Amino acid sequence: MRAVIQRINGAEITINGGETRKVGEGLVVFICAMEGDTDAQADFLVQKVCGLRVFKDENDKMNRSLEDIKGDILIVSNITLSADMKHGRRPDFSRSASPSEALRLYNYFVEQVKNQAIGKVCTGEFGAHMHVSVENDGPVNIIIDTERIGK
Numbered sequence: 001m002r003a004v005i006q007r008i009n010g011a012e013i014t015i016n017g018g019e020t021r022k023v024g025e026g027l028v029v030f031i032c033a034m035e036g037d038t039d040a041q042a043d044f045l046v047q048k049v050c051g052l053r054v055f056k057d058e059n060d061k062m063n064r065s066l067e068d069i070k071g072d073i074l075i076v077s078n079i080t081l082s083a084d085m086k087h088g089r090r091p092d093f094s095r096s097a098s099p100s101e102a103l104r105l106y107n108y109f110v111e112q113v114k115n116q117a118i119g120k121v122c123t124g125e126f127g128a129h130m131h132v133s134v135e136n137d138g139p140v141n142i143i144i145d146t147e148r149i150g151k
Helices: 039-051 099-114
Strands: 002-015 020-023 026-032 062-064 072-077 121-123 130-145
Touching (some): 020 121, 039 099, 039 130
């Protein structure tokens, strides 16, 4: 699985031009399931995301996690994270998981995050057109690719 994680002061997502969902201080996670990914990669990613020490402590050091601050999280499916740009200028998304498996892993990831001791959990809608407004803090952006780190 691939994820781009952003530390935020707040964010909101509008789905298909209608419903808007909002979160406060915490993280936005853009996530993509890749071909061959399993629940094990999703479980690993849940622990990494919720335990990622990117929030400042009393000494102004990035030493606290989403769990520590009981921060919010916005989780957004994002197939474009699977883009392969080895050839030409048009992104190739053929390494992404099939739509049904990607949806299953996305939902599994979301449910596992909801089981963590954190704040509010909001999501986008898989396959929908979404507008995401993010107030980055830092900015702090972390990329995790479970394949690259051998998980």
